[in-house]
Amino acid sequence: MRRRGGHGTGTRRVRPAPALVLLLLLAGCSGGSQSTLHASGAGARRTEGLWWLFFWISVAVFAEVMTLLGWALWRRRRATARVRGGDALGMVSVLGVAIPFVILAVVYGIGLHDLNALASPPGKNAAVNIEVVGHRWWWEVHYPDQPAAVTANEIHIPIGESVRVRLRTADVQHSFWVPNLMPKTDLIAGKVNETWLYTDEAGNYRGQCAEYCGQQHAFMAFLVVAEPRAQFDAWVTAQAQPTTPTLTAAQQRGKAVFEQGSCASCHTVRGTSADGTVGPDLTTIGSRWSIGAGAAPNDAGHLGGWIANSQTIKPGNAMPPQPVAAQDLPDLVAYLQSLK
Structure with missing residues (x-):
């Protein structure tokens, strides 16, 4: 960052204060709703515990190194000071070999213990099963106990019960991560991986x-x-x-636009003739938290912009601009917002 001087053409670099830098780093680590350091699930609590363990070990090691550096600089100022070979070897053996070995062994053992604990959900048996498919760039969610229940970019779970999540990808490799609830699990082409979710705290948890x-x-x-x-x-x-909303005249016109246009060839709305499988199931699009997997709020303005040309909101996604007439777009938006 530079600030232009009051006279002349020179510039002067302004360095942020060390305290400000520290505050920014801490804010980046622990602030916001999506944070491993605000654990609300059994799995995330183990990850949070490991993070704090590593943090305080790092603080202790840094303090030790700075202390030894200060001691070495102090001794250097004494012209007659000498460290005998045996003392130096003992110091290196203890501080440079023995202590690091003990620290690494303890951390490795705790890590293995936590990995083993994360392999199975609390109570061993999951009460709910969910299947999640990763696409570029959205999430398809199925509930096998209710095969017709399909949604996108939104997962509901009961509190106080273990939920098994089966993961697979429809294209490239992805990684399923809900920082407040569970560590990351990769979605690998040709392979089905599993993770689980558990929390006692009701609320909304953002995943990525x-x-x-x-x-x-x-x-x-x-x-x-x-x-x-x-x-x-x-x-x-x-x-x-299946969707059975009571539609206004405008929403009825919007439904006709949806079914007769290109929307129905890529999307499904159960209870209508739309049965496309290329894009997300839109049966409950009106109640979802966002458009485009977090790309925009789910309101009329953004929904209309997404339909007209989603590339302006999320460039590179698979949905091309839609040839919807300007007079028909408000009716189509009204119909989609009625699907809840």
């Missing part, structure tokens, strides 16, 4: 693809909604039902 997968990797987010079991059951049951 953690493996670079192309141009819109940053906008491949999803939302995990943890809620009481009764609410979860009601939500899953509703997701499995």
